Amino acid sequence: MSAETTPLQTAVLPEKRGTKHGKLLRVIKFIILSSIAAAAVSMRLYSVLRFESIIHEYDPWFNFRATKYLSEHGYQKFLNWFDNRSWYPLGRVTGGTLFPGLMVTSNIVHKLLLFLGLPVDIREVCVLFAPAFSGLTAYFTYLLTREMKDDVSGMLAALFVGMAPGYISRSVAGSYDNEAISITLLMATFYFWIKAVKIGSVLYASICALSYFYMVSAWGGYVFITNMIPLHVFVLLLMGRYHARLYTAYCTWYSLGTLASMQIPFVGTLPVKGSEHMSALGVFGLLQIVAFASFLKSKVTPKQFKLTVITSTVAIIALSAFGLVALTYAGIVLPWTGRFYSLWDTNYAKIHIPIIASVSEHQPTPWTSFFMDLSVLTWFFPVGVYLAIQELRDEHVFLIVYAVFASYFSGVMVRLVLTLTPIVAVCSAIAISALLDVYNTSGSEKETVDTNTPIAEKSDKTTKSKAKVTKVNDDAKPDQVSFFDSLGRKTVGSTLSRILAVSSFALYIIMFVKQSDYVTESAYSSPSVVLSSSSPDGQTFLIDDFREAYYWLRMNTDEDAKILSWWDYGYQIGGMADRTTLVDNNTWNNTHIGMVGRIMSVDEDRAYPLLLQHDVDYILIIFGGAINFNGDDLNKFLWMIRISGGIWPEEVKESDYYTNGYYQVGSDSSDAMRNSLLHKMSFWRFQGMDRPRRVKIDANTVPSLDIVEEAYTSANWMVRIYRVKKPDEFGRDLHKATAFDNK
Amino acid sequence: MVSAASILFTLATGITAVLASLENTNVVRHIDLTRPYLKSTVEIDVTNPDRSSAQSYNYILPKDEYETLADLKVVDSKNNTLDFTLGSEIEQNYQQLVIAFDEPLKKGETETLTVYIFATKSVFPLPEVAKQADLQEVVFESSKNYISEYHTTKEQLQILAPIRQLTDFSEGVSSPDGVPLKADHNNMIRFDAQEDVAPFTEKSLVLRYNFPLSITTVANLDRTISMDTLRNKLYFDESYDLINTGTKLDNDFSRIDYVRNPGAGLNMVALRRLFLHLPADHADEYYVDLVGNVSTSQVHKTMMEVFPRYPLMGGWHYNFTVGWSSELSQYLRHTDNNFILRVPIILGPDRVSITTLNNKIVLPKGAKNIEAYDDMGGVVEFENTNPSLFDLYSNPTVNIRFNHIVTEDRSRQIYVTYQYSVLSRFKLPFTLVTIVATIFYFLKR
Known part of the structure; x- marks a missing residue:
């Protein structure tokens, strides 16, 4: 495929361009792509069907709240938003500490719909945002993969990325998170980058920069692009593939993209200061040197040139490394963040920053989740990478670099499987389309035309059966002799073997779609605010305790009430209960979170002054003892102890909370555990079996609770809200006062 | 009367x-x-x-x-x-x-x-x-x-x-x-x-x-009744603001006591559920509140049984919205271009007192000469709601407000008369068809 062809032209077989047949192919292709997009979108709507149109999980609740704020107060106020309803009493400079891309985009969509006269609630826009963008992702993946191989692989990649559970897990309806938009932008940026590198176009490079800017505005993961593109360039340079095209593309992208990205308040001067951005700067510098060297090369003799190159390379590398260290030491360049370190050493966070390790999505990926998230693509992926190595044009180098890095990172953190998914889709598509090239080429031109027509009619109504669809475009080009093109010529003679190969792979793809469908429905469509459960007679029912309790808070507490809860529930309380929280999911202040952990870990007498100091009115805890809910606060208690123990080691010692070296609750647990406020609040008035921990609880487990009183407990006991008692008006201590009241 | x-x-x-x-x-x-x-x-x-x-x-x-x-x-x-x-x-x-x-x-x-x-x-x-x-x-x-x-x-x-x-x-x-x-x-x-x-x-x-019953007061009830003449539907949407105005529960709420002794003390007078009256023909019922759908509701023949998210102990608040659609022809009569819409002032739960009730009736676009009457002497206001669904102009709306209502007599009605021409009735589809046809005519060029 020649680099000069525009997308529209490559979309049609060159020899048939403009003919009736070519037009038909375009229509079919359009139908296929829109069917893929539609399938990708509709698959993500399971959560709405099974549950309802609701914002999912934790972070999306903040995004939703921020979007509402933006929609109510306008962009200027949004940028200057100081949120005094979170991180009480500190507050949060929200406008300057978030990526506004998501909120701004959904607001624009909302405004547009209103302008059209469609009275859609902003919540609906937010809920359906991720599915809509996944449709776009499929399209950009198609474009990107087409640049790598051909139309068939593009469409296969669109299908794979649209249906891969690894991406669906972050983009079902309701998961209104930054990732929802960023994967689309990631693919868009990479597509424009490949385009720019291929034709050395300033235009494409600036579109790439624009798309990069959009990405920066939307997700902290933009750093991935910031390192991916320089790495691509660096590898190309090492391979001796320097070219003016590369220079044009990279310099345009880097300068425009960096300047643009600095316009985002949260990013600010990071692109020139942050260590994560240094590689981009370094490659930019390197590229200048290489450009200069190649200029020199044309002017001087090879011997002189060699000498100059060696000495200057050594000098420059030494100088820049020294400079970097010196600047870091001087505090001008910021050192790497903890999350970055934990990418290289999975134990780093556990030892140094327990708060990062306490987040489940920051855990290393268990190997099973690769199979769950990528299904059959796990096997196609290496084949695709191998084929890319065989072809090895500039863009394939990018593919390989991306594949290697994303594979590594996805093994380190569960959430990074997300960035792996697109490249797996692309590589798998290349592998399968290569296979189809071999097994599905009929040889002569005439036959190809003949087989197309009936299949084209069929594919009008089918949406997913890619095996048929792929037959439409065996894009064999007789003029070129690249590896990919040579595949089409090595046709296999036997019809039987061809049918067997093609149909078995068609079957794999169908299985993949079914598997994704199943995984999406069963595993990724739960909003986690509402839980689904089944009664012994097999009927499913919903456990809606979270909303029950949040709504109770919203309706029955003072508007200024301060709610203390573990940080996981901060955003949800802000979003659903609309009350002030002490800590939330934006875990920027370790000490403050440690304080909450400390209050939960210490006994009543030590907790009470702390509660008063922080003006806490209510404490909200999650307790799964009654309905066997494992993700409750008692099971997260160790993290609270570790985080607060890291700050107040004299007061909270992890070892005190163990019983004979085991984590144990109930009457037999250690003194520190039994007297801790969380333990008391969890089991207060609870009798029976604590099912997640299999401990029998009776009335003697928590004989008294004096500094707080039960304000509300949800129907299944999952959420318990305690009111902090005011200091006794007669000056008694609360133990005595409570004892007196109970007489 | x-x-x-x-x-x-x-x-x-x-x-x-x-x-x-x-x-x-x-x-x-x-x-x-x-x-x-x-x-x-x-x-x-x-x-x-x-x-x-x-x-x-x-x-x-x-x-x-x-x-x-x-x-x-x-x-x-x-x-x-x-x-x-x-x-x-x-x-x-x-x-x-x-x-x-x-x-x-x-x-x-x-x-x-x-x-x-x-x-x-x-x-x-x-x-x-x-x-x-x-x-x-x-x-x-x-x-x-x-x-x-x-x-x-x-x-x-x-x-x-x-x-x-x-x-x-x-x-x-x-x-x-x-x-x-x-x-x-x-x-x-x-x-x-x-x-x-x-x-x-x-x-x-x-x-x-x-007093062994819960004293439930609806502090405010907003009803929106809007019609779709093309689909022949009348949509009801009722937002309740509920308070249990009985004896307020002292701070301490014990769930275990509530579960074990449902008939004792204040547990007995907590509001657990409400039966809302519905007209005989109803479809597409929903029950939501500010944080989304509430899954605990059942629709019986002419009743909707709704459970608040939490039992309303004395002094507790709850708000929710229910809605349904009915056949418009049940409520609308006309001779030529003169229409009369008759809707009940209140359906709602039995034996509840309502402090303020606002009935908002959204009429089709192009309705003229609107007049409203009712059996209870409500305060009538006319306004226009925001344009919606590709509209260029807005729906005329009648607001009828009542203070202090008890849900005892459901025969009380609101009557709204207006004139509505055949032309206005088909204006929306006609305009849409014209726009689309025009666009594609020029695209074809």
Whole structure:
């Protein structure tokens, strides 16, 4: 495929361009792509069907709240938003500490719909945002993969990325998170980058920069692009593939993209200061040197040139490394963040920053989740990478670099499987389309035309059966002799073997779609605010305790009430209960979170002054003892102890909370555990079996609770809200006062 | 039929002197305390001992009862509903209502009037705050005798109590612990008949008793009724703002106690569910609140059973929205271009008092000459709502507001008449088709 062809032209077989047949192919292709997009979108709507149109999980609740704020107060106020309803009493400079891309985009969509006269609630826009963008992702993946191989692989990649559970897990309806938009932008940026590198176009490079800017505005993961593109360039340079095209593309992208990205308040001067951005700067510098060297090369003799190159390379590398260290030491360049370190050493966070390790999505990926998230693509992926190595044009180098890095990172953190998914889709598509090239080429031109027509009619109504669809475009080009093109010529003679190969792979793809469908429905469509459960007679029912309790808070507490809860529930309380929280999911202040952990870990007498100091009115805890809910606060208690123990080691010692070296609750647990406020609040008035921990609880487990009183407990006991008692008006201590009241 | 709130401000001072000569020969007051609001029925035998014939009867309503008056209806012995107008205010304590007889009451004649009164906020909990194990005790205050500006020959008071045991605190400080009152097996308390009561006599009646039902008040109910003439549908959307105005729960709520002893103390009077009336034909019902769908609702034939997210203990709030759609033809009649829409003022739950009720009726675009009437004398406002669904201009809207409503009589209706031409009816599809056709015509070029 020649680099000069525009997308529209490559979309049609060159020899048939403009003919009736070519037009038909375009229509079919359009139908296929829109069917893929539609399938990708509709698959993500399971959560709405099974549950309802609701914002999912934790972070999306903040995004939703921020979007509402933006929609109510306008962009200027949004940028200057100081949120005094979170991180009480500190507050949060929200406008300057978030990526506004998501909120701004959904607001624009909302405004547009209103302008059209469609009275859609902003919540609906937010809920359906991720599915809509996944449709776009499929399209950009198609474009990107087409640049790598051909139309068939593009469409296969669109299908794979649209249906891969690894991406669906972050983009079902309701998961209104930054990732929802960023994967689309990631693919868009990479597509424009490949385009720019291929034709050395300033235009494409600036579109790439624009798309990069959009990405920066939307997700902290933009750093991935910031390192991916320089790495691509660096590898190309090492391979001796320097070219003016590369220079044009990279310099345009880097300068425009960096300047643009600095316009985002949260990013600010990071692109020139942050260590994560240094590689981009370094490659930019390197590229200048290489450009200069190649200029020199044309002017001087090879011997002189060699000498100059060696000495200057050594000098420059030494100088820049020294400079970097010196600047870091001087505090001008910021050192790497903890999350970055934990990418290289999975134990780093556990030892140094327990708060990062306490987040489940920051855990290393268990190997099973690769199979769950990528299904059959796990096997196609290496084949695709191998084929890319065989072809090895500039863009394939990018593919390989991306594949290697994303594979590594996805093994380190569960959430990074997300960035792996697109490249797996692309590589798998290349592998399968290569296979189809071999097994599905009929040889002569005439036959190809003949087989197309009936299949084209069929594919009008089918949406997913890619095996048929792929037959439409065996894009064999007789003029070129690249590896990919040579595949089409090595046709296999036997019809039987061809049918067997093609149909078995068609079957794999169908299985993949079914598997994704199943995984999406069963595993990724739960909003986690509402839980689904089944009664012994097999009927499913919903456990809606979270909303029950949040709504109770919203309706029955003072508007200024301060709610203390573990940080996981901060955003949800802000979003659903609309009350002030002490800590939330934006875990920027370790000490403050440690304080909450400390209050939960210490006994009543030590907790009470702390509660008063922080003006806490209510404490909200999650307790799964009654309905066997494992993700409750008692099971997260160790993290609270570790985080607060890291700050107040004299007061909270992890070892005190163990019983004979085991984590144990109930009457037999250690003194520190039994007297801790969380333990008391969890089991207060609870009798029976604590099912997640299999401990029998009776009335003697928590004989008294004096500094707080039960304000509300949800129907299944999952959420318990305690009111902090005011200091006794007669000056008694609360133990005595409570004892007196109970007489 | 004219009701309390739509009373015309006529000055009745001129005829007061003449009417003062009427006499209540026999009065039977019946107060029903089984509801969380006041229902009282007064049967009055009126005699005209005077020479001249009387045109009207002045009924006296205590001021607090008048201010929370939800409904008042007067029926005479022939079962005709009588009109009444607002009379003067007397000593800031009483409000006079002038009831016009169907036929003037001649000398020596006797007529029987029956006055039905509904008023909200008739009882208040005492103590206001209690523990979960305590019972809900409420206080009802009224007059022990019939307050009238006429001489009353004989009168009797009957009270239908919710439980058998009540305490009478009418004597005030002279018997601070109250006098126990026992109702008969029909839960009825009959006070001794009183004879020859002078005008404007008022003896206080203070009853304190355990009220075993939840006192649910809808602080505000917003109903939006909008029509879709193309789909022939009428959409109802009702947003309730609920409060349990009974005895407030002291801070400590024990879930275990609530589960184990559902019939004890304040647990008994917690609001667990509501049955909302629906019209006979209903479809697409929903039950949501500010954080999304509430999964705990069931639709029965003409009822919707909704469970609040949490039981409403005393003093707790909850709000929610329910909605459904009905066939428009059930509610809309027309001759040529003149339409009349008739919708019930209130459906909602049984035996609930509503402080403010706003009915918002969204009419189709292009409706003209809109007029609205109702049976309860609501305050009518006209406005236009925002354009929606590709609209270029907005829907005319009628807002009808009511204060103090009890959900007792569902026959009360709102009537909205308007003119709506065939052209307006097909304007939207016509415009859309034109736009799309035009665009594609030029695209083809």
